[in-house]
Amino acid sequence: MDNITATDHWTVAGRSFASRLIVGTGKYIDLPTTAAAIEASGAEIVTVAVRRVNLSDPGAPMLQDFVPPSRYTYLPNTAGCFTADDAVRTLRLAREAGGWNLVKLEVLGPAPTLYPDMQATFEAAAALIADGFEVMVYCSDDPIAAKRLEEMGCVAIMPLGAPIGSGLGVQNPLMIQMIIENAKVPVLVDAGVGTATDAAFAMELGCDAVLVNSAIAMAQNPVLMARAMKAGVEAGRLAFRAGRIPKRGAANPSSPTTGLIA
Amino acid sequence: MDVLTAPLTLTVNGESLLLDGTPSVAALIAHLKLDTRKVAVELNREIVPRSTYATTTLKSGDVLEIVHFIGGG
Numbered sequence: 590m591d592n593i594t595a596t597d598h599w600t601v602a603g604r605s606f607a608s609r610l611i612v613g614t615g616k617y618i619d620l621p622t623t624a625a626a627i628e629a630s631g632a633e634i635v636t637v638a639v640r641r642v643n644l645s646d647p648g649a650p651m652l653q654d655f656v657p658p659s660r661y662t663y664l665p666n667t668a669g670c671f672t673a674d675d676a677v678r679t680l681r682l683a684r685e686a687g688g689w690n691l692v693k694l695e696v697l698g699p700a701p702t703l704y705p706d707m708q709a710t711f712e713a714a715a716a717l718i719a720d721g722f723e724v725m726v727y728c729s730d731d732p733i734a735a736k737r738l739e740e741m742g743c744v745a746i747m748p749l750g751a752p753i754g755s756g757l758g759v760q761n762p763l764m765i766q767m768i769i770e771n772a773k774v775p776v777l778v779d780a781g782v783g784t785a786t787d788a789a790f791a792m793e794l795g796c797d798a799v800l801v802n803s804a805i806a807m808a809q810n811p812v813l814m815a816r817a818m819k820a821g822v823e824a825g826r827l828a829f830r831a832g833r834i835p836k837r838g839a840a841n842p843s844s845p846t847t848g849l850i851a
Numbered sequence: 852m853d854v855l856t857a858p859l860t861l862t863v864n865g866e867s868l869l870l871d872g873t874p875s876v877a878a879l880i881a882h883l884k885l886d887t888r889k890v891a892v893e894l895n896r897e898i899v900p901r902s903t904y905a906t907t908t909l910k911s912g913d914v915l916e917i918v919h920f921i922g923g924g
Binding site: 800 | 923
């Protein structure tokens with residue numbers, strides 16, 4: 590890390606992080622690949638799911654053996670929960686398993702969109718906040734809904750850039766920008782990133798961080814893609830801080846037009 | 852068979868399970884050969900704090916969920 594990036598941390602719920610890339614731990618071919626890709630990503634926060642232990646194979650390797658919670662901040666999610674009650678039960682179990690109260694709330698509607706179910710999301714957010722959780726919330730790209738979640742007490746707003754796992758990139762830059770401009774808590778693009786340019790683009794919009802899972806886990810070489818996402822997020826963040834030139838509809842020469850030889 | 856020493860019939864992660872011996876959450880976890888540091892337990896929809904596994908007794912008909920962290924997005 591050099592002087593330019595050393596002090597550029599972001600903070601969520603009082604915790605400070607240098608990496609602006611959060612990675613999911615799902616969909617990998619195996620746990621060693623998961624560990625190698627996460628290492629290459631430079632991420633400090635990883636999302637994890639809560640599921641029943643397989644009683645018929647209690648000795649099976651566990652995620653924690655490969656992605657140690659002593660090294661990474663676990664962000665338990667509510668994937669698979671369709672009601673507020675399910676989400677609260679799941680994250681209470683996660684809190685007991687690891688003591689984490691920083692959580693990712695996501696309540697999805699049915700396929701094929703898997704779009705955030707915002708009514709259920711509001712209900713679950715209220716219940717979790719009342720129960721002492723610090724809620725980072727996956728949500729639609731609706732600036733009013735995002736603001737309402739913030740006012741309820743959510744600690745980060747995480748709108749989708751495109752449907753989960755679609756790899757389409759940020760389809761809604763205007764809406765993402767509106768959410769960012771109105772928010773006083775961190776805003777993260779949480780779904781839709783397909784490749785490094787998408788992550789860079791999201792960061793150039795002014796996001797505080799980006800969350801990526803499928804684009805890394807399902808790449809032909811997840812470790813290389815993880816490293817690419819790290820570079821993309823860093824490039825996008827630097828470009829945002831630098832302040833890009835205005836777009837213009839005409840050319841403008843890069844070299845001086847005076848002092849030419851006769 | 853003495854009713855008092857008959858095995859408990861539990862439902863664990865949706866499966867029926869018989870448990871002999873001292874009927875506690877700690878005994879169940881030991882029976883299942885699980886690492887207590889990596890799981891969390893819900894008994895009849897209530898969280899069981901890890902510190903109370905040994906003192907939380909089970910009775911026939913109890914429904915338990917035992918979960919852990921897996922990969923997710």
